[in-house]
Amino acid sequence: MNFFLKKLLIVIPTLYIAWTVVFVTLNIIPGDPVNLMLGGRPASDEVRENVRKNLGLDKPVLERYGSFLVNATKGDLGKSYLTRQPVTKMIKENMMPTIELSIGGLIFGVFFGVLFGIFAGTKPNSIRDTISMIIALCGISLPSFWIGMMLIYIFGTTLGWVPIVGDGFVSLILPSISVGLFFAGGMARLTRSSLVDVLNQDYIRTARSKGISKYNIILKHSLRNAMIPPVTLLGIQFGLLITGAVITEEVFARPGLGQLLLQAILAKDIPLVQALVVYMTAVYIFLNLIVDFTYGIIDPRIRLERKN
């Protein structure tokens, strides 16, 4: 498909620009990685030089910039200053927990978001609309660390229904709700407004004039037409999740990309930060592509536009 081919061609320059921006920023901001490596301990100039050499920081900036590019094309994104492990390996290790949490949050968010959205949007300005939207507003505005702690307190400690830490599916429930609630709030509000708009369209009146039941009007005639704005939000928020939810990971003591990035930035671990940024950019582009693809599935007019 011509349209998606064009989109894919944009990936490489985008990644290149993202990486360059990170490289330049990290080299401009004050703070020497060598100092951070040494952890503030006094060290002789010789030791410092050694560390510098080990990290490859003795080479001029432009050379470092160039050699990263060359290595990156071979799939080698460098080694972490801190752990001396290849950064790709570190990312891989932390990726799975993040993906699990993101998908958990996505399922929770979409399910409850769309549900509340339909509930509110099919009867605008009613009591059930108001209540649904207040709940949605809570979902958006309550800080996720507070929600996380409350969930642990109520369901983990007091009621003891679910384990707080550990592996497996059950331990994923509370963190998923914690990240998904924010997601659900946004989805609910957007689904509602989009549905209210669609239900006022002429073709809904036509469907009613055909004697189609309320249930089918919402399911068959409205939802698909109302889904474009929520799908856009879905892409953006899933992107946010999959690049790491630092606070939730911290509260539930889970490993993940958010944690990794935080540590890398604090340690000025340039190769790791760069690799993470490249990874996150790639994820965003990929998700955007999926969102674009979904638009075409939802709306035949968009499909036709792309063909021409």
Add this chain to the structure above:
Amino acid sequence: MEDLLKVSNLNTEFKSDYGSKPALNNISFNIKEGEVLALVGESGSGKTVTSLSIMGLLPNNASVENGEITLLSKKNKEINILNLSDEKHNEIRGNDISMVFQEPMTCLNPTMTVGEQILEVIIRHKKISKINAKKEMISLLELVEIPDPIQRSIEYPHQLSGGMRQRIMIAIALACSPKLIIADEPTSALDVTIQAQLLELLKKLKNSIVTKTSILFITHDLGIVKELADRVIVMYQGKIVEEGNVLDVFENPKHSYTNNLIQSLPEFKIEKRKQKKIIKKETNNKNIILSIKNLYKEFPVDKGIFKQSNESVKAVQNVSLNVRQNKILGLVGESGSGKSTLGKTIIKLIEPTSGKINFKNQDISNFNRQKMQNIRQKIQMIFQDPFASLNPRKNILDTLMEPILVHKLMKKNEATEYIKQIINDVGLPIESLIRFPHEFSGGQRQRIGIARALVLKPEFIIADEPVSALDVSIQAQVLNLLETIKETYNLTMIFISHDLSVIEYFCDEVAVMYLGHIVEMAPVNELFSNPKHSYTKALLSAVPKVKAKKTNKILIKGDIPSPINPPSGCVFRTRCPNPGIECKGGDIKMGLVEVEPNHWVDQCCAKLN
């Protein structure tokens, strides 16, 4: 015949925070089996509210206060519709009563194929298997004369033209052979040619399969009423003011409102004017103020970054015309014929691809923006949608003041006095100046649009469908206004319209456009009494008229072709009712020839005649 639907003492109200406003005031009428009843009136008269009350589809802020609507159902049972629950009502909707709406562009679900949308209603009410329903769906498509029905049924609404979509709507309405079809302005959004095709279809249906079906036909167009209906009800401000057989009502209207409605039709006003015109006719030899030579406008088709585009939309093709001082030239044609593009190209709101534009003996086609600024003061435009073309956040004084200050015509206090005079001339009170656009009615807004064009003391006005969005009686008022200001301000005009009767009433000369070409051009009386081009003839015969005798209509087939790939030879040949073999040939070029003094016709048709 038995009464199919009885409406008695129906009162419907709109509720808002400021109290309730009656929309229908004690409406009572009957529809007999197999009858076509027309409901006419201007916007806001309550026609649509009546139909929605019957359908039970009133918006949330409206409700039936009291009254009764009884329907003789398919099982020959009398049902009081207003007592039905929504579920019970759903059994009737689409089955006993179905509806065709006005806007074919927005009335079909964009994410479902048209076939699915017809199938849905069949399966809902007839409860038959999908395979049988599909067969019925295809035969319905054939019934409403959709070519290639199997292929069309898997297409989406946006892939069909407006006329086709309205046929789909009619197929949906016919699907369960209802007792009553309510058609709410089903042809108003379409071109006359397409409207004529649809009216022909409705007539055919009425005389054949659906003899037992009654039609409640809602329209503002009295010509259509005359053509299609048996009986007519005239509504005014939520009340029925007149009811009777179509012929009786038109020949001998009892109520003064009905009389006014008929008298304000352009076709009636033309009569009175014709005498006036003949006296004025000899002063024809005035100076040419605007002259266009071989004007072209082509828009390249965007194919993306990697592809070089060879295709273009050929919007204006080799147009040459002259406009004489103090005359009104009418531009007429279907939508997509290039009339509006031509209008905008003349004042270079759109840059012409090639050709010469001569305004008062200056060639303005090569003028840069700076130089055009002075010309634009002399040539002003009036637009179709006055609401959309007025800034909602500026009051009328500011809106009218702005162009004066931009062109540095006069000082601010001087301008205020001048604007007061103009606003008086267009028939609005001085207080209007401190109001905002949303506080005015459609007709008043168009008066503001006219005032906005006048403040710069133009010599030439291009009016692009200025009355198309207005009701008939308001239309007449605005046309009268345009005529007076034309005289008082000594103006010359190009008047763009798709409405032939308005053109006939208002213009001195007419140019008929088709696919970017002018196919015929003549003084107005000559063109309307002696049309030479097949397209002009078809257009003229397509207009439903109150006074027309029953004549055979010249129908043109299908829709206007794409201006990206216009037909070779004569561009009209694909829809021409009687095309010759000569029209096809590659050596036929479009171009006007003078067949009679001042009467120009495209050479292809000129040869055939």
